[in-house]
Amino acid sequence: METMSFTVPLAAVLLLLLFGPTSGEIKNLKIESDTRPMILFEKFGFTHTGQVTVAVSKVSVISSIASPDPNRLGFFLLSEESLIQVIMEMQSDLNLCVLDARYINLLFTFSDLSPPPSASFNSSYPITWPNEYSLFFANCGPESRVTMDVYTEIYNLDAGGEKDYLSAGITQLPSLFFVFSLIYSTFLIIWIYVCFGNKITVQRIHILMAVLLLMKALNLICAAEDKHYVKVTGTPHGWDVLFYIFQFIRVVLLFTVIVLIGTGWSFLKPFLQEKEKKILMIVIPLQVLANVASIVIGETGPFIKDWVTWNQVFLLVDIICCCAIIFPIVWSIRSLRETSKTDGKAARNLAKLTLFRQFYMVLIGYLYFTRIVVFALKTIAAYKYQWVSSAAEEIASFAFYVVMFYMFMPVEKNEYFVINEEDEEAAEIALREEEFEL
Structure with missing residues (x-):
């Protein structure tokens, strides 16, 4: 029943995305003892040359109930078109973790950390389908508190091959x-x-x-x-x-x-x-x-x-x-x-x-x-x-x-x-x- 809490955050995300930022600035963020099931980091409009780089370090996950499963914590991309489908999918299965939903673009989970669950990870992901995506972190662990440093770099490549850190819709x-x-x-x-x-x-x-x-x-x-x-x-x-x-x-x-x-x-x-x-x-x-x-x-x-x-x-x-x-x-x-x-x-x-x-x-x-x-x-x-x-x-x-x-x-x-x-x-x-x- 622990994932029942996801249906409310996912519904709230629909409103959150209306106000979400659309710039892909290079950001260094610090999360401390955070229990939120979902955290929105960025919203960005990608072209066919888009790229996402996410790095996490100093990762610590603490749970008062049981040892957290590293597969239940991770980062993913979600388009606004897929958001409704994910909400419907999770409402039909209240035990489903959002990281297991079919309509998300999973980047990595904490099982990819070396060694899990308290280490670092750094990887880049090309965007294969142009669209506007939001970068999320999901925590499906029961009463888990997450602490980590997060580095994000999101951009498109322009015609000359240079990085453009503004979303496709606001680069003008x-x-x-x-x-x-x-x-x-x-x-x-x-x-x-x-x-x-x-x-x-x-x-x-x-x-x-x-x-x-x-x-x-x-x-x-x-x-x-x-x-x-x-x-x-x-x-x-x-x-x-x-x-x-x-x-x-x-x-x-x-x-x-x-x-x-x-x-x-x-x-x-x-x-x-x-x-x-x-x-x-x-x-x-x-x-x-x-x-x-x-x-x-x-x-x-x-x-x-x-x-x-x-x-x-x-x-x-x-x-x-x-x-x-x-x-x-x-x-x-x-x-x-x-x-x-x-x-x-x-x-x-x-x-x-x-x-x-x-x-x-x-x-x-x-x-x-x-x-x-x-x-x-x-x-x-x-x-x-x-x-x-x-x-x-x-x-x-x-x-x-x-x-x-x-x-x-x-x-x-x-x-x-x-x-x-x-x-x-x-x-x-x-x-x-x-x-x-x-």
């Missing part, structure tokens, strides 16, 4: 990120030119928006270099540190700019109310937590025990932040509607109200696309086209930046605020009709 990312870094750098130059051409109307928020563009460009160039070095060497060579630094600054700045624009700071009023300050005090610490979770997810991989928990933390925090930044825009829309009844500037208020409503819709569309549509693309796209979801996310983000910056650009005569008497009268009628409808 270095070029993609580099192109977008150039696009944002150009965008920043244009924004600076616009600001200098309209010095009279430039507000502090416009300077903050320029810093946001700079951080986005730096984040992308570091992402490009990070992925490039992983692609050619298997290790990031420190570029991952810069990437996470600029990513943290960029994300915090983005949410801050959205909140400040949503509150009308610099456009409607030069100050923040207490409730708006509280939103910033909530969003910024949450973004710190989200970035910590992102670093843990990206740097450690799913082999750590709390990897799924960190994924859940990241998703929860991201959802909370996305909801929080919407409230200031709603407050500004409500405030403009109330002000229009008393200050005698109906047309100007209607123009501002229209502007903030449009920004609200654009923001909702951006959040929906980058959080739901992009995730759907990652899930349904074939492993060779995983880069498409990253491209879609960057295109959507750039479109959002362009629209947001255009709507709130520092121009002396904004089309929303060019008012004449006819506009004033029409606006008063429109506002009265809207109030009547509400």
Whole structure:
């Protein structure tokens, strides 16, 4: 009955694989007194030239019940197509160890160690059938605790015979990120030119928006270099540190700019109310937590025990932040509607109200696309086209930046605020009709 515990882990793996990493970096990992029936190490898209190298050393297996059978512990590859078949196979035979399942690609068991069960093993395996595979370790021993050092090297060979440590579906990312870094750098130059051409109307928020563009460009160039070095060497060579630094600054700045624009700071009023300050005090610490979770997810991989928990933390925090930044825009829309009844500037208020409503819709569309549509693309796209979801996310983000910056650009005569008497009268009628409808 000891293998009954495998049916739950295998079912959970189906969810785990949706978030699993797809880079084949060279990794040295340490497992200490681990009792998990299954451990996911890597998920990687292979071409017909793929290769897997796994080495284990300092292996120790301890069981409080009986001496562990070395054939019940080992490494294997599993494709997502075969996962369901393995789950069904094990549900039909609750005593079956996953290492004995027909649909796995068994690499080796601890019986191959010399001498078993506490020694080392090192071997490479060519991939004969191109697909996306996940590298697992299985422990079918009853109450067995496993300690070992694990070295993994997973790669494809490119047309020139060089090792490519990026999965077949994301090997295009270095070029993609580099192109977008150039696009944002150009965008920043244009924004600076616009600001200098309209010095009279430039507000502090416009300077903050320029810093946001700079951080986005730096984040992308570091992402490009990070992925490039992983692609050619298997290790990031420190570029991952810069990437996470600029990513943290960029994300915090983005949410801050959205909140400040949503509150009308610099456009409607030069100050923040207490409730708006509280939103910033909530969003910024949450973004710190989200970035910590992102670093843990990206740097450690799913082999750590709390990897799924960190994924859940990241998703929860991201959802909370996305909801929080919407409230200031709603407050500004409500405030403009109330002000229009008393200050005698109906047309100007209607123009501002229209502007903030449009920004609200654009923001909702951006959040929906980058959080739901992009995730759907990652899930349904074939492993060779995983880069498409990253491209879609960057295109959507750039479109959002362009629209947001255009709507709130520092121009002396904004089309929303060019008012004449006819506009004033029409606006008063429109506002009265809207109030009547509400």
